[in-house]
Amino acid sequence: MKPDSLLSNCEGCESVQKLTARLELMRTLLYTIKAGVPAGRIAAVLVVLCALSGLEQTGNEIILTEAEYQALARSANLSTGKLKDSLDYLQQQGIICYSRSKS
Amino acid sequence: MTKMNQRAEQTRCMKELAIFSDLSFNEREKIGALAGKRIYRKNEYLFREEEAADTIYLIKYGRVRLFKVSEHGKEITLDLLKEDDIIGENTFFEDARHTMNARAMEDTFVCSCDKNSFATLLQNPGIALKVIQLLGKKLNHYTDQVASIAFRDVKGRLSAVLLRLAGEYGKPGPDGITISIELTHQDLANLVNASRVMVTNVMGHLRQEGAIATRGQQIILLNRDMLAQTVEAI
Numbered sequence: 001m002k003p004d005s006l007l008s009n010c011e012g013c014e015s016v017q018k019l020t021a022r023l024e025l026m027r028t029l030l031y032t033i034k035a036g037v038p039a040g041r042i043a044a045v046l047v048v049l050c051a052l053s054g055l056e057q058t059g060n061e062i063i064l065t066e067a068e069y070q071a072l073a074r075s076a077n078l079s080t081g082k083l084k085d086s087l088d089y090l091q092q093q094g095i096i097c098y099s100r101s102k103s
Numbered sequence: 104m105t106k107m108n109q110r111a112e113q114t115r116c117m118k119e120l121a122i123f124s125d126l127s128f129n130e131r132e133k134i135g136a137l138a139g140k141r142i143y144r145k146n147e148y149l150f151r152e153e154e155a156a157d158t159i160y161l162i163k164y165g166r167v168r169l170f171k172v173s174e175h176g177k178e179i180t181l182d183l184l185k186e187d188d189i190i191g192e193n194t195f196f197e198d199a200r201h202t203m204n205a206r207a208m209e210d211t212f213v214c215s216c217d218k219n220s221f222a223t224l225l226q227n228p229g230i231a232l233k234v235i236q237l238l239g240k241k242l243n244h245y246t247d248q249v250a251s252i253a254f255r256d257v258k259g260r261l262s263a264v265l266l267r268l269a270g271e272y273g274k275p276g277p278d279g280i281t282i283s284i285e286l287t288h289q290d291l292a293n294l295v296n297a298s299r300v301m302v303t304n305v306m307g308h309l310r311q312e313g314a315i316a317t318r319g320q321q322i323i324l325l326n327r328d329m330l331a332q333t334v335e336a337i
Contacts, residue, residue, distance in 0.1 A: 012231025019238040026245035047253040
């Protein structure tokens with residue numbers, strides 16, 4: 001979403017826009033999880049993993065390292081193909097950022 | 104209604120909202136000039152998904168359900184809003200479209216203003232702070248919902264929702280706290296992301312345990328501590 005230029009001169013507007021963008025992101029995540037679509041299933045697994053194991057937090061980001069691809073797919077009951085689609089969808093929505101190591 | 108009365112009503116509409124309660128009389132008079140007002144009847148849409156977002160809505164009284172429709176046609180409830188809540192925040196973005204539907208659950212009185220008027224309001228630090236507080240509270244609420252679905256079973260999620268609804272809509276009485284909105288088991292199922300049958304079963308367990316009682320479609324919290332323990336249990 002692109003901030004509206006009409007609001008650029010307003011001091012409080014910038015904070016409101018930032019919060020609104022986060023709200024939209026959170027609503028998208030909530031909808032994805034509640035709708036029970038594959039992306040929602042893997043998002044729920046990632047939330048649990050981030051909370052329970054191996055997380056590094058920097059600012060507003062939580063970095064999950066060494067999540068094993070096959071294990072993620074099994075945890076969310078997805079094929080590896082569906083897992084890739086779901087992770088791509090979550091990345092496209094701005095909910096996660098991910099990369100796969102070659103090994 | 105005369106023009107003067109209309110103007111007075113319009114000003115009242117906005118200035119009686121909690122968000123503007125700390126402002127001076129003159130500041131609130133100015134706000135009145137920026138506001139529109141409308142009553143939405145039960146089941147009437149304030150807006151639909153994909154419609155252009157060009158208006159900020161502030162609920163004066165009534166209830167509004169925010170939801171999206173899944174590809175299978177199921178309505179996924181994202182939030183229930185009440186008086187003093189704001190809707191349509193993505194109006195703050197260029198060429199914004201609504202990303203969900205908003206429908207009145209009962210007759211609902213809404214004050215509204217366009218993007219430019221709201222930007223004018225936000226130049227007042229007191230109003231900006233209140234809006235930021237409201238949005239921050241909403242963000243926490245959505246984060247809690249995501250965590251609740253990820254970490255709690257249906258009983259824990261239902262208990263958490265009942266405690267939240269009691270906090271927002273609860274009226275204390277001799278038996279306990281009555282949630283003053285009528286909710287069907289399907290409504291609760293939509294909120295906690297479970298089937299209607301599962302919610303009916305869990306409500307039955309909570310009744311047997313003495314945590315809640317029901318009167319028609321109203322729910323009475325008899326033992327908040329018991330519900331809180333269920334929320335903490337997972």
